[in-house]
Amino acid sequence: MPDQRRATHTLSTGQEVVVPLETEAEATAVVVTADAGAAAEWLPDSLAPVRLAPGRTAVTFLSVDYRRIGDDAMAPYEEFGVLLAATPAGGPIPELGALRRGLAGPPGGLGDYVAALPVTTEPARALGAEIWGYPKSVADVRITDRGDRRRTAVRDERGHLLTLDAPWNPRFEAAVETTSYTDGDGRGAGAHGGAPARRQPLELSGRFGGRPFGGAYTLGHHPLAERLRDLELGRPLGALAFDGRFTIGGGRRVDP
Known part of the structure; x- marks a missing residue:
């Protein structure tokens, strides 16, 4: 990850965290x-879905067990993400433009738009929403x-969202x-109203591990699960596993 200026943020819950x-x-x-x-339709106007085949893109269901956050800035927590493969919308074939930008300099083209990100604690919610707009x-x-x-x-008070097996x-x-891409205001998919997206560098x-066509998921009865059904989700393309260090930098506005 390119060098970035370190900045300290104080959350509404009282914790102090340093970014990156x-x-x-x-x-x-x-x-x-x-x-x-x-x-x-889930993406900000400045982003476009990455096309894997005519008319098809990718959605990732992500499960994370955080063991340490910064210098033990808060207690460990669990997280689940709904991520849509996305890239800046400029050009007739936006994903090819993103690849060219990626080859010419630091990563910042192909990535994932974070549509929803349930977490298990209020400090974890404040961390993502207040600093990056997750x-x-x-x-x-x-x-x-x-x-x-x-x-x-x-699951939450509205019902069971999903069960993931990997x-x-x-x-x-x-x-x-x-x-990763966000709207920058923490409202999530479909609530952006044309606002410019923001990108966050991740390392x-x-x-790592992987298995082609591995993994399985079952949608529950939850408002977000019903919206996911509207995406006409297909079978798994593959499953990934990771154990190590995850670093996130400060966000920047996307210029299509």
């Missing part, structure tokens, strides 16, 4: 296909291991730089 923020975490993810036209909410995110599988169940197989050392360093 370094954490230690375990994570699993399952990537599925989705209708690109429907996904585009659409965080407090929910029950339960992560359990079953042999070489990891299961995540997510291989737990982090074995290979690697470092990856990528990008993951540790052990």
Whole structure:
């Protein structure tokens, strides 16, 4: 990750955190296909869905167990994310433009728009919403291991959102730089009203694992689950696992 000026933020819950923020975490993810036209309606105007095939894009269901946040700035917590593959919308084929920008300089093209991000504590919600504009909410995110599988169940007062099942197989050392996108106001998918998106640089360093066409998910009866059904989700393209250090930098406005 490029060098960034360190900044200290005091959250409404009283915790102080330093950005770029370094954490230690375990994570699993399952990537599925989705209708690109429907996904585009979730994105800010300055972003476009990444097309994997004619009319299809990708949605990632992400489960994270944070073991350390900064210099123990707050208690560990669990998190679940709904991420839409996205890139700045400029150009007739935006993902090719993003690839060109990525080859010419630091990462900042292809990435994931964070549509929803339930977490298990109020300080965790304040951390993401107040610094980066992540659409965080407090929910029950339960992560359990079953042999070489990891299961995540997510629910809140509105009902059961989703159950995620993924291989737990982090074995290979690697470092990856990528990008997340937000609306910058913490409202999430479909609530942006044309506001410019913001990008956050991410770096993951540790052990990774993967399995093509691995993982499974089951949607529950929850308002967000009903919206996800409208995306015409397909079967899993693959599952990922990660165990290591996750660092997030400060956000910047997206210029399409």
